[in-house]
Each structure stands twice: as C-alpha cells, then as structure tokens.
Amino acid sequence: MSDSLAKAEAAVTEAQTNTAVVQLALAAVELAKVAATAQAQQPACHHQAPQPEFNAKKWLTIGSLAIIGGCVACALALAFALAAVGIAIGATCATACLIVLRSMWREYRGGRA
Structure with missing residues (x-):
C-alpha cells in the first residue's frame, strides 16, 4: 500500500x-x-454456513407419530364402517318385521285393507 x-x-x-x-x-x-x-x-470470503446435524431421534419421532396417526385413522374408519353395516342390518330387520306385522294385521282384520 x-x-x-x-x-x-x-x-x-x-x-x-x-x-x-x-x-x-x-x-x-x-x-x-x-x-x-x-x-x-482483500481475500474473498469462502465461509460456508454450518450445516445442522442429522437428528435421528427427531425423524424417528415424526415417523412414529405418522404411523400412529395412520393407525388411529384406520381404526376410526373401520369403526365407522362397522357401525354403518350394523345400521343397515338393523334397518333391514326392522323393514322385514314391519312387513310381517302388516301382513298379520291384515289377516287379523279379515282381509280388509
């Protein structure tokens, strides 16, 4: 200089x-x-920002929570499906019961509608 x-x-x-x-x-x-x-x-700055370390525990926790969440959602969907099947069976039985009772009522009244 x-x-x-x-x-x-x-x-x-x-x-x-x-x-x-x-x-x-x-x-x-x-x-x-x-x-x-x-x-x-003046030398150019070749400094690189430090890379964060790979945290296996964090990713294991995230993966576990995702699997548990999927299992809970699957169980709830299965419960909903079984409840829907139960309601359908109950509705079918109630309809059959009403048809039989209507037939018995007609027979009791002597065939008059």
Whole structure:
C-alpha cells in the first residue's frame, strides 16, 4: 500500500505544474487506483454456513407419530364402517318385521285393507 501512496505523491507533485482542476482530477484518478488495488487484495470470503446435524431421534419421532396417526385413522374408519353395516342390518330387520306385522294385521282384520 505504501507503493500506491508513493505513486499518488509523485502524481500530485507532477500535477503541481498544471492547473488546479487537472491536479484535482489526477488526485481522484490515483485515489481510485489505490482503492481498486486495496479492494483486489482483500481475500474473498469462502465461509460456508454450518450445516445442522442429522437428528435421528427427531425423524424417528415424526415417523412414529405418522404411523400412529395412520393407525388411529384406520381404526376410526373401520369403526365407522362397522357401525354403518350394523345400521343397515338393523334397518333391514326392522323393514322385514314391519312387513310381517302388516301382513298379520291384515289377516287379523279379515282381509280388509
């Protein structure tokens, strides 16, 4: 960096013979060169964010809860299906019973409707 400063000083002393505007322009150019070299010398950051560790216990817990939830849902669906079958059987029996009772009632009344 001292080399760049030496160059800037040499440019300034050379610019003293020119007008004030030219001196200012040369100083700005040298300053830009110094800034560019300083920026180019900085190493790029190759840092990577730390990767989280694989937590087997967490995934085992999630998998177990999913399996248990699926089993509970299956059991509830099976219970609903059995209840529906029971209601259907009960409705069929009630219908058959009413038909038999209606027939008996007609026979009791002597065939009159």
